[in-house]
Amino acid sequence: xxxxxxxxxxxxxxxRQALLDAALELLEGQSLSSLGLREVTRAAGxxxxxxxxxxxxxxxxxxxxxxxxxxxxxxxIHTTVSTTDDGEERIARAIGLIxxxxxxxxxxxxxxxxxxxxxxxPVREAIQDQxxxxxxxxxxxxxxxxxxxxxxxxxxxxxxxxxxDQMLVTASLFxxxxxxxxxxRERVSRLAARQLRLIGIGRRHWLDVDGPSRAPAGxxxxx
Amino acid sequence: xxxxxxxxxxxxxxxRQALLDAALELLEGQSLSSLGLREVTRAAGxxxxxxxxxxxxxxxxxxxxxxxxxxxxxxxIHTTVSTTDDGEERIARAIGLIxxxxxxxxxxxxxxxxxxxxxxxPVREAIQDQxxxxxxxxxxxxxxxxxxxxxxxxxxxxxxxxxxDQMLVTASLFxxxxxxxxxxRERVSRLAARQLRLIGIGRRHWLDVDGPSRAPAGxxxxx
DNA sequence: CATTTCGGAGAACAGTTGTTGACTGCATGG
DNA sequence: CCATGCAGTCAACAACTGTTCTCCGAAATG
Numbered sequence: 327x328x329x330x331x332x333x334x335x336x337x338x339x340x341x342r343q344a345l346l347d348a349a350l351e352l353l354e355g356q357s358l359s360s361l362g363l364r365e366v367t368r369a370a371g372x373x374x375x376x377x378x379x380x381x382x383x384x385x386x387x388x389x390x391x392x393x394x395x396x397x398x399x400x401x402x403i404h405t406t407v408s409t410t411d412d413g414e415e416r417i418a419r420a421i422g423l424i425x426x427x428x429x430x431x432x433x434x435x436x437x438x439x440x441x442x443x444x445x446x447x448p449v450r451e452a453i454q455d456q457x458x459x460x461x462x463x464x465x466x467x468x469x470x471x472x473x474x475x476x477x478x479x480x481x482x483x484x485x486x487x488x489x490x491d492q493m494l495v496t497a498s499l500f501x502x503x504x505x506x507x508x509x510x511r512e513r514v515s516r517l518a519a520r521q522l523r524l525i526g527i528g529r530r531h532w533l534d535v536d537g538p539s540r541a542p543a544g545x546x547x548x549x
Numbered sequence: 550x551x552x553x554x555x556x557x558x559x560x561x562x563x564x565r566q567a568l569l570d571a572a573l574e575l576l577e578g579q580s581l582s583s584l585g586l587r588e589v590t591r592a593a594g595x596x597x598x599x600x601x602x603x604x605x606x607x608x609x610x611x612x613x614x615x616x617x618x619x620x621x622x623x624x625x626i627h628t629t630v631s632t633t634d635d636g637e638e639r640i641a642r643a644i645g646l647i648x649x650x651x652x653x654x655x656x657x658x659x660x661x662x663x664x665x666x667x668x669x670x671p672v673r674e675a676i677q678d679q680x681x682x683x684x685x686x687x688x689x690x691x692x693x694x695x696x697x698x699x700x701x702x703x704x705x706x707x708x709x710x711x712x713x714d715q716m717l718v719t720a721s722l723f724x725x726x727x728x729x730x731x732x733x734r735e736r737v738s739r740l741a742a743r744q745l746r747l748i749g750i751g752r753r754h755w756l757d758v759d760g761p762s763r764a765p766a767g768x769x770x771x772x
Numbered sequence: 773c774a775t776t777t778c779g780g781a782g783a784a785c786a787g788t789t790g791t792t793g794a795c796t797g798c799a800t801g802g
Numbered sequence: 803c804c805a806t807g808c809a810g811t812c813a814a815c816a817a818c819t820g821t822t823c824t825c826c827g828a829a830a831t832g
Contacts, residue, residue: 332829332830333828333829333830334777334778334779334828334829334830337779337829338778338779341779341780353668355668356582356583356668356669357580357581357582357583357667357668358580359579359580359582359583360579360580360582360583360668362818362819362820363819363820363821364818364819364820365819372779372780372781373780373781373782374781374819374820374821375780375781375782375821375822375823376779376780376781378821379778379779379780380779383820436666439666440666440667440668442666443659443662443663443665443666443721444580444663444667445576445578445579445580445583445663446579481743484740484743484744484747485747487740487744488744488747491714491715491718492714495714498666517707517710520704520707521707521710521711524707524708524711524748524751524752524755525747525748525751526751527750527751527754527755527757528747528748528749528750528751528752528754529747529751530754531750531751531753531754532747532750534750555799555800556799556800557798557799557800557807557808557809560799560809561808561809564809564810585788585789585790586789586790586791587788587789587790588788588789595809595810595811596810596811596812597789597790597791597811598791598792598810598811598812599809599810599811601791602808602809602810603809606790773832774831774832775830775831775832776829776830776831776832777828777829777830777831778827778828778829778830779826779827779828779829780825780826780827781824781825781826781827782823782824782825782826783822783823783824783825784821784822784823784824785820785821785822785823786819786820786821787818787819787820788817788818788819788820789816789817789818789819790815790816790817790818791814791815791816792813792814792815793812793813793814794811794812794813795810795811795812795813796809796810796811796812797808797809797810797811798807798808798809798810799806799807799808799809800805800806800807800808801804801805801806801807802803802804802805802806
């Protein structure tokens with residue numbers, strides 16, 4: 327398959343990428359809903375009208391950006407969650423992975439964090455879709471872990487969601503820590519590590535029936 | 550103090566509030582960075598130029614909105630965190646409080662969620678400031694709890710941050726659940742309750758030295 | 773080699789934007 | 803009661819927006 331992609335289609339992909347790159351750079355200082363079509367084409371070095379050869383609208387470009395930012399992240403998720411490390415080493419590895427990903431693709435991370443609750447519906451939904459996929463994948467990874475014996479599927483998903491949200495919070499913190507301040511980076515790393523550690527402890531004792539307080543699982547007492 | 554606020558200043562506050570309200574409504578479908586000055590004045594029913602009598606710019610208005618959305622929330626935080634309930638009841642109460650607040654002020658919640666990572670720097674920073682205050686207050690509340698004996702101040706703050714982030718995640722989930730679907734609301738409530746429960750369990754066992762795994766607190770082993 | 777396809781450029785369109793200066797009318801304080 | 807202060811209006815500005823239609827040149831197809 328794939329006959330080396332003729333000159334014509336190659337050029338098209340190239341300018342399409344130029345549009346995506348230009349948009350991503352412009353989005354570091356504003357939200358997608360204020361990004362103008364002309365603004366993007368100007369930064370990409372093409373005529374405004376040529377934009378329509380690649381995207382129907384800026385919204386459309388935004389959806390494409392979501393795919394670019396999150397689509398390639400799934401394998402990473404899978405390999406991270408399915409390693410059989412001890413808890414403490416897995417935490418360090420996960421945080422290191424987040425940190426290096428933020429370093430490698432800061433604009434992508436910023437875009438996702440910003441538009442996750444942003445003003446453009448289709449983009450918001452595309453992000454939620456990807457995050458839901460992440461949650462499902464993490465949940466599946468957790469299910470394969472022997473430490474999850476006795477867990478209901480619902481509980482696994484709620485833990486997965488906790489992990490995914492925590493991942494985004496941590497990524498966002500790394501983003502705010504300027505590259506010039508490694509001390510700040512360290513502070514964030516240690517904070518995230520302790521939060522993951524606490525969640526891990528909660529996970530380990532989830533099925534306990536502990537001492538003086540009431541039952542940890544099962545139905546709620548009141549209502 | 551306060552001599553009933555003369556007719557003139559009362560009118561000024563009234564149109565200022567009209568501007569804030571109009572902006573907040575317009576912001577349900579877009580981000581602040583794309584909100585136009587004329588757009589706001591049009592919706593508020595005043596001339597564009599009158600805007601400058603109240604705010605220097607739309608950014609300025611955004612900062613004012615942050616104060617309106619989060620400023621009045623501090624007492625609620627304090628009373629919630631400092632009740633001496635048992636864990637399970639406290640969880641139910643906290644989630645109920647979040648749900649009813651989202652119901653009462655959906656536009657404010659949406660605004661905060663959207664602009665927390667949004668494209669307008671001063672607004673972003675105003676929100677982060679308020680959230681940092683929340684974290685500090687929750688941390689202080691936790692410190693007064695007898696269950697926090699033996700905790701370092703740093704660890705208390707990391708737990709507080711976990712709670713605050715979790716609060717925002719939950720509020721955002723309630724926001725997405727349409728008012729017409731009470732079943733969805735219930736699902737979110739139960740999800741949030743279990744997540745808080747898990748965090749609570751982690752909190753209870755934070756200082757344990759549990760079984761086969763390595764020390765839960767103290768310095769990190771490697772590096 | 774002839775024809776078709778198609779990414780891109782250019783000009784033009786009706787609207788909209790933020791900001792200015794000079795103005796009006798009315799509540800305020802002496 | 804009169805003079806000042808000030809919220810709000812109005813007209814005008816240059817600049818910018820998204821979208822349309824027409825055209826060009828070169829790659830692709832046969």
